Amino acid sequence: MEIILKEGEQNPGYEWELVRRAQKGDRAAFEEIYRRNAGRVYAVCLRITAHTGKAEELTQDVFVKCWEKLPSFRGESAFFSWLHRLAVNLVLMEQRSQKRRAAKEITTDALEMLEQSEPFNSSIGPFDLEKAIAQLPPQARTIFVLHDVEGYRHGEIAEMLKLSLGTCKAQLFRARKLLKEVLK
Amino acid sequence: MNCQEIEVRLNDHLDGILSASENAEVERHLESCLNCKEELLRLRNLMAETAALPKEMIPARDLWPKVAGRIALTKQTASRSFFGLPLNRTVGALAVAAVLILVAAGIFWKIKQSSTPFWEVGRLAGSPKVGSEKLFDTGKLRVGEWLETDDSSRAVISVGNIGHVQVEPNSRIRLVEARLTEHRLALQKGGLEAQISAPPRLFFVETPSATAVDMGCVYRLTVDESGGGQLEVTFGWVSLVRDGRESMVPAGAVCLIRSAIGPGTPFFKNKPARFQQALERLDFEQGGLPELEIILNESQSSDAFTLWHLLPRVAGVERELLYGRMAELTPLPEGVTSEGILRLDAEMLLRWKEEIDLKTEFFSEPQTKTPLTERSTL
Numbered sequence: 001m002e003i004i005l006k007e008g009e010q011n012p013g014y015e016w017e018l019v020r021r022a023q024k025g026d027r028a029a030f031e032e033i034y035r036r037n038a039g040r041v042y043a044v045c046l047r048i049t050a051h052t053g054k055a056e057e058l059t060q061d062v063f064v065k066c067w068e069k070l071p072s073f074r075g076e077s078a079f080f081s082w083l084h085r086l087a088v089n090l091v092l093m094e095q096r097s098q099k100r101r102a103a104k105e106i107t108t109d110a111l112e113m114l115e116q117s118e119p120f121n122s123s124i125g126p127f128d129l130e131k132a133i134a135q136l137p138p139q140a141r142t143i144f145v146l147h148d149v150e151g152y153r154h155g156e157i158a159e160m161l162k163l164s165l166g167t168c169k170a171q172l173f174r175a176r177k178l179l180k181e182v183l184k
Numbered sequence: 185m186n187c188q189e190i191e192v193r194l195n196d197h198l199d200g201i202l203s204a205s206e207n208a209e210v211e212r213h214l215e216s217c218l219n220c221k222e223e224l225l226r227l228r229n230l231m232a233e234t235a236a237l238p239k240e241m242i243p244a245r246d247l248w249p250k251v252a253g254r255i256a257l258t259k260q261t262a263s264r265s266f267f268g269l270p271l272n273r274t275v276g277a278l279a280v281a282a283v284l285i286l287v288a289a290g291i292f293w294k295i296k297q298s299s300t301p302f303w304e305v306g307r308l309a310g311s312p313k314v315g316s317e318k319l320f321d322t323g324k325l326r327v328g329e330w331l332e333t334d335d336s337s338r339a340v341i342s343v344g345n346i347g348h349v350q351v352e353p354n355s356r357i358r359l360v361e362a363r364l365t366e367h368r369l370a371l372q373k374g375g376l377e378a379q380i381s382a383p384p385r386l387f388f389v390e391t392p393s394a395t396a397v398d399m400g401c402v403y404r405l406t407v408d409e410s411g412g413g414q415l416e417v418t419f420g421w422v423s424l425v426r427d428g429r430e431s432m433v434p435a436g437a438v439c440l441i442r443s444a445i446g447p448g449t450p451f452f453k454n455k456p457a458r459f460q461q462a463l464e465r466l467d468f469e470q471g472g473l474p475e476l477e478i479i480l481n482e483s484q485s486s487d488a489f490t491l492w493h494l495l496p497r498v499a500g501v502e503r504e505l506l507y508g509r510m511a512e513l514t515p516l517p518e519g520v521t522s523e524g525i526l527r528l529d530a531e532m533l534l535r536w537k538e539e540i541d542l543k544t545e546f547f548s549e550p551q552t553k554t555p556l557t558e559r560s561t562l
Contacts, residue, residue, distance in 0.1 A: 039240030067255040162515030
């Protein structure tokens with residue numbers, strides 16, 4: 001996945017310095033890390049969950065997890081790539097447990113039915129891509145966001161979601177098809 | 185290639201994952217098809233709009249104060265304090281330990297209460313016999329003694345304070361152990377319905393071909409003339425074991441037992457006859473790929489536990505096919521690999537089973553204990 005650095009982040013030495021200080025427990029350095037990265041972490045959480053409250057909670061969880069795990073970061077990849085992967089994993093984990101909870105709460109014959117989302121609203125008025133993405137069925141939305149917005153490849157997504165490559169591609173096709181209806 | 189096929193290919197074309205010849209085929213079609221050209225344009229527009237979406241979004245409120253509050257209570261992973269657990273988990277670990285101590289004390293108390301040198305037995309119908317004596321109302325079943333019912337008699341046995349066993353007509357059953365930590369019967373023939381409320385692995389029923397190990401449950405167990413039989417669970421889980429072969433049977437499921445082989449593969453009792461027959465042939469009659477294909481074709485999410493049991497019971501291509509279907513029904517948890525499952529790595533199999541059990545419990549029949557009918561007052 002290709003990560004584009006923000007302005008002010010072009011100095012990897014400074015970023016590494018912040019990370020190094022935070023690894024030693026420096027909370028001021030960690031706050032700066034948070035301020036620099038919260039927007040992108042929140043964006044991925046919001047686009048996958050399509051829910052502002054959940055996205056806020058997950059963003060907090062990501063940075064708390066980041067704080068816990070920071071000592072294990074060895075700088076083998078760019079810090080943001082590491083953080084981004086942590087965020088995506090946490091969001092996907094939350095989705096899985098949510099699905100499990102939902103499965104226990106409702107009485108239905110097949111878990112697959114959980115994937116059947118409400119009908120796609122193809123007449124949402126003036127074109128608003130964000131709104132249209134939020135209305136996609138959950139799995140199609142997750143794969144669309146990871147592939148087309150965040151730049152992950154099919155192989156990476158299939159591995160993260162424990163899906164076959166074919167399913168992954170089919171869901172992306174489905175998402176794009178639904179979104180194209182809105183673009184018409 | 186028609187327009188419908190091209191529509192799928194257009195996505196791969198723009199994603200750059202087609203081969204040169206496939207790309208050329210798409211281009212050739214586009215040259216002569218206006219509709220697909222328009223489709224391509226729409227797709228390009230969508231991808232351009234998507235690429236232009238902002239990479240950052242600002243939450244409506246500042247989340248840092250909450251993050252700061254939480255990390256103030258959170259040690260970084262490098263600092264460990266309680267048996268290697270991070271500090272934030274220490275409180276949880278201590279709480280769990282306290283609960284375990286309380287539970288253990290409760291169990292000990294209950295077991296102590298249930299300690300009896302014999303078990304009481306009551307007549308439900310006809311004239312059951314304990315040893316050579318007819319049972320008129322209630323009596324005692326001592327260790328080593330047999331309880332027998334004919335075709336018109338039934339009885340109920342009180343298993344200390346942990347439950348009851350109703351003995352069906354034409355049954356022969358012996359009390360093997362009545363100790364604090366082991367309540368054990370042997371069912372030689374006939375049937376029984378057990379309702380047990382106790383920690384797992386305190387109540388056992390031996391049959392000529394397998395032993396049923398109670399995990400806190402309600403079930404019906406039958407033994408036929410050949411020594412085989414059937415287990416049907418209505419609440420909780422029961423484990424059927426013989427010579428290292430184990431089948432875990434959840435509520436709503438059935439497991440066949442065959443003499444000389446032991447327990448078969450458990451399955452939900454509402455499965456179609458084709459599925460059940462194929463499973464029986466695979467388990468007991470040297471069935472192979474044709475039977476497995478029927479099972480895989482008929483399997484749904486709820487059958488993942490059935491398929492899990494088959495993994496070590498098939499090999500080679502059959503195991504790979506089985507694994508493929510299982511992975512569709514229940515994705516592998518983190519850290520579990522297809523290679524590990526195919527080589528029957530015990531730890532990975534267990535981790536996958538935990539994931540599957542969650543789903544199985546969801547599909548199990550309603551979790552209510554059915555009281556034994558016509559239970560006598562002992």
